[in-house]
Amino acid sequence: MFFFTACLEAPNPFVVTSPEQGQLIRDVEKFSVEIQVSDVLFDPATLEAQINGAPLTVVASGEAFTATLSPGQGLEASNGLTVSVLRRSNGLPVVRSVEFSMEPLPQEIKFSDKFVKNPPPVETADLEILHTLSRRQNALLRVTFRDGFKAPTRIPFRVDSQTVFVLSDTGLNEDQFAGDGIYTARVDFDFENYQRRKTRDLLASAFTEERSDLLEFSGRQLVGKKIPVLSAELASLTSPTTISLVPASAMPATVDPERALMVRDLSVIADPSRTFDPCDTDGDGLTGNPNGAWSFKTLMSEMANTAGTGIPLDLFVRQWLSGWAQNFDPINGGSTTGDWVVNDDIVPERQAGLLSAIVGPWPVTSLGTLDMDQAPFRLLAIVNRVDLRDAVGYGSSTSSAGELRFVFGLLEMNSCTPSRMTAIFEYTVHVNTCSEVLNYAQEWEDLDLLNPAFPASPGYLAQLQSITDPVISAGAALGEPNGSSIGQLRTSEIVMGNPWELREFTLQPMPFGTPFQNVLRMDTTKQTPDRNFTADPALQPVLENYINSNLADICNQEHVVPNTWMSMPFLAGRADFFPNTHFWAPGIAGFPSGGCTNDDIRFNLSLNTCSGCHGADAIDPGFDPPFYHVDPNSPGGSPARLSRFLTGTGSSPIPDPSPISGVGRDFADLDRRAVDLQDLLATGCLQITVASASKVSGVH
Numbered sequence: 001m002f003f004f005t006a007c008l009e010a011p012n013p014f015v016v017t018s019p020e021q022g023q024l025i026r027d028v029e030k031f032s033v034e035i036q037v038s039d040v041l042f043d044p045a046t047l048e049a050q051i052n053g054a055p056l057t058v059v060a061s062g063e064a065f066t067a068t069l070s071p072g073q074g075l076e077a078s079n080g081l082t083v084s085v086l087r088r089s090n091g092l093p094v095v096r097s098v099e100f101s102m103e104p105l106p107q108e109i110k111f112s113d114k115f116v117k118n119p120p121p122v123e124t125a126d127l128e129i130l131h132t133l134s135r136r137q138n139a140l141l142r143v144t145f146r147d148g149f150k151a152p153t154r155i156p157f158r159v160d161s162q163t164v165f166v167l168s169d170t171g172l173n174e175d176q177f178a179g180d181g182i183y184t185a186r187v188d189f190d191f192e193n194y195q196r197r198k199t200r201d202l203l204a205s206a207f208t209e210e211r212s213d214l215l216e217f218s219g220r221q222l223v224g225k226k227i228p229v230l231s232a233e234l235a236s237l238t239s240p241t242t243i244s245l246v247p248a249s250a251m252p253a254t255v256d257p258e259r260a261l262m263v264r265d266l267s268v269i270a271d272p273s274r275t276f277d278p279c280d281t282d283g284d285g286l287t288g289n290p291n292g293a294w295s296f297k298t299l300m301s302e303m304a305n306t307a308g309t310g311i312p313l314d315l316f317v318r319q320w321l322s323g324w325a326q327n328f329d330p331i332n333g334g335s336t337t338g339d340w341v342v343n344d345d346i347v348p349e350r351q352a353g354l355l356s357a358i359v360g361p362w363p364v365t366s367l368g369t370l371d372m373d374q375a376p377f378r379l380l381a382i383v384n385r386v387d388l389r390d391a392v393g394y395g396s397s398t399s400s401a402g403e404l405r406f407v408f409g410l411l412e413m414n415s416c417t418p419s420r421m422t423a424i425f426e427y428t429v430h431v432n433t434c435s436e437v438l439n440y441a442q443e444w445e446d447l448d449l450l451n452p453a454f455p456a457s458p459g460y461l462a463q464l465q466s467i468t469d470p471v472i473s474a475g476a477a478l479g480e481p482n483g484s485s486i487g488q489l490r491t492s493e494i495v496m497g498n499p500w501e502l503r504e505f506t507l508q509p510m511p512f513g514t515p516f517q518n519v520l521r522m523d524t525t526k527q528t529p530d531r532n533f534t535a536d537p538a539l540q541p542v543l544e545n546y547i548n549s550n551l552a553d554i555c556n557q558e559h560v561v562p563n564t565w566m567s568m569p570f571l572a573g574r575a576d577f578f579p580n581t582h583f584w585a586p587g588i589a590g591f592p593s594g595g596c597t598n599d600d601i602r603f604n605l606s607l608n609t610c611s612g613c614h615g616a617d618a619i620d621p622g623f624d625p626p627f628y629h630v631d632p633n634s635p636g637g638s639p640a641r642l643s644r645f646l647t648g649t650g651s652s653p654i655p656d657p658s659p660i661s662g663v664g665r666d667f668a669d670l671d672r673r674a675v676d677l678q679d680l681l682a683t684g685c686l687q688i689t690v691a692s693a694s695k696v697s698g699v700h
Contacts, residue, residue: 013038016083019100019162022136023188026105026164028075033067037085042094046086051079075102101137105164109156115394120155121146121558125246125690127683132191132239139189140174141245143167143690144181147593148552155183157393159685160435163188167689190684195237197682198251205252206230212252215671219557220607222649222666226250245683245690253674260448261673262646263464264381264630264639267455269294274465277378279416281636293465296377296408298472299425303507305474305482309517311510314369319519320489320505324354324496332511333522342573343524343563347503353496357421361413377408377423380640381630382468384444386429386437387676391692393434393685401429401437403487404471409632409640410495421493422632427471428487434685441680443467481507481518489520492614492627500577500627502610524571527561528609531576534583542566544585547605551589554604555596561609572610577627581615582606584658599662606658607665616657618645618667623652646670 018034025031033056037044049056049067056067067083069075081098128140145151155167165185171178174186205212205228216224258265269275270282274292290297297313304316326349327334333341340347363374383405390399403426410421431437444467451460470476477485486507494500505520513519533543546565553559563571583606590598606612614627624644625631631641644650645667653664680687 012036013041014085014094014096016081016096016098019081019098020134020136021098021100022134022138023100023162024137024186025075025079025100025102025162027162028069028102028104030161031069031075033081033083035065035067035083037063037065039063041088042085043088044085046093047083048085049081049083051081052076077102105156105166109154109166111156111158111394111396113395113397115155116390116392116397116399118558118560119391119394119692120151121149121556122246122690125244125686127187127189127243127245127686129189129191129241129243135190135192136188137186138191139187141165141167141185141187141686141689143183143185143246145183146552146556151183153178155394157185157685157689158396158433159188159393160433187686189686193684194243194682197678198237199234201252201254201678202228202230202233204254208254212254214250214252215668215675216250217672217675219604220667220669220672222668222672224250228252243683245686248679248691251675251678253668253671253678255445255674255677256448257670257674259451259454259460260444260677261384261670262381262630262642263383264642265454265456266637266639268461268464269379269381269639271456271461274461275379276375277411278374278376278413279378279411281378281411281416281418283637290373290375293469294379294382294406296375296379296423297372299406300372300375302472302474303425303482303484303486303520305484308474309482310514311482311517311519312369313372316519317370317372319510319521321354321359323503323505323520323522324350326351329511340522340573342522343571344569345524345530345571345573347522347573348497350496357412357419357495358410363413374413376411376413378411378418379406380409380422380632380634381405381407382464383407384677385426385673386441386444386680387673389429389437389688389692391688392431392437393688398430398432401431401440403427404429404468406472407630407640409634410493412495418633418636419495420633421491421495422628422630424490424492425472426487426490427485428477429471430477430485434688437688438681438684440467441677445677445681482516488523488526490525490610494627502575502577502614504574504610522573524563524573525575525610526571528572528575528611529561529565529570529583530572531581531611533570534585540585541587542568542570543583544587546570547585547601548587548589551591551596551601552594554601555591555594557604557608559605559608575610575614577611577615579616579621580657581611582617582657583609583612584660586659588660597662599656599658599660602658602660603656603662603665613645616654617665618654619643620652620654642670 015036033049047058058067079100084093084095086093123144123146125143131138153169156164158164165187167183167185168175169183175184213225214228266282272286272288274294276288276290276295280287300317301313304311304313326338327340328338335341338349363371365371386402389402392399406425408423410419412419471485475483489505492502504523504525506523507518508521510517510519533539550559588598588602607617629643629646634640646669648668649666653666655664656662
């Protein structure tokens, strides 16, 4: 979408950036006035600021100035700010005026950290535009929640340190009737940004070489397409009185996924200064840099954080690989048979395969340690998963702007050919406010908008690294194990033994290590029950009971599979894949009030498991390459192949694999992620407020 970049405006030489016209301030202790002044056009020494006639203290930092309240000075309910500076050319003053209000958040209103991971389930959300003269306090947000949700009468949401709005069902202020289930808040909405973005996306969809349909998704399923009527769609953006946020209107996917969502172009993933491939699989004559920003060695080194933990890199990597070795220590997850035990699930050791496929062919140094400069993994993709973000703003704790992922493929070092294993590094992007989520999302969109077409320019590569470095670096997440922001490392492989298997590793205390030493150890595979609960008829009633006890959440794809159910370990220690792998049990009920048949319920549960998403619910075994969404067996010299679940099922939907014999399902998950990114940046923090609940179970 490089062609459709917005026109760049010249910077304003004298502007008050904060507070804004009409803004509602919540915290006087954190209040300051932020000013930008060009010292070429103006004399900064003459800069003065007043609030309600009282002077402020002005401090300079280059062309940026901060004005603060004097000791004992406060704010009133309504405030007038004036800032003046003399023009160098004629000595005449130039004045900027801002009117804003101050209303502290009542002490009885409390933020809820539980809503960050499990946000209120919104049924409908409409935005009434009051005016478009400014973007502050210019709209009314009206929200209803699904039946059964016990909501407090007031729910606060924080946008940044000064901006908090409160959804209220008290019958006070803008809320018309107390207790009617319609929650109302006066909010900020940047209508100009919304209008500009929606118009740009419609024009891009109409006039690019590949015209885009308007797409409608339900969860991860593509449920509708329509050809846009451009004149009608553009007319609806001219002066809308109400915008529906939930349900969201259909929209085109115009963000280029190859540049901003699933980056796999060889000019990026085989960049010789940032990546490393000991086998030169792409055939460009360069193996790259083992110490590059996106190499397997660098990511493992930053995670080990040897300087902070004292764990040698070789030991850290061997501890991870030992997750397939024999383990006879029951205190540390082993058993008398040498198999691993995770949540009471027996995870078979694959020591012979580990030695023959990975450890044996891995070159070693003269000291006998694994030679990390020859690590047998090549980068396949860098993935932006901002769609997995938390409902940042409902709570007061650090939250997530989604995940940043690196997909590596194993190399068979004896023959220097791609092997059947991926290792996916999945990092949590830590943020504190909704505004930080928007800034992070904007960085990814800018990769697409502000750079020329591939092959990647030096500017694109530097810009992408500026996004990834703060996330993957050692010390990026203070307070987390090893100071790392890694959420989990997941593997999908069949090179070490049958059946095809997915395992999940998280940073956990190293056996016999110090309290500050953590290594990658096996964990449960999230959202995935033990396969025996669907494969063993004697255990199927347990799965049936779980499903039928959580119909509303599963219908709305907000369920979280627990560690135990009916006093039995429930989550799997690994996800095995066989032909036609899916989850099913007899007696699954529907949820008519939520619009879900029993087929929908089964599908929603199974698709959101590792086994279903990489099995028959998202991949047609009669049509698609098995198991992988990013294929490590892709030939050298071309980007890694992607599954149709990602790129689009087209005219061949994925058939229902279960005995229910339900409808086939269509997917285009990269388009879904593009639409999500576009919608987030168009509607801002309001989108996070009202449209986050459906993202809870989307862990893949």
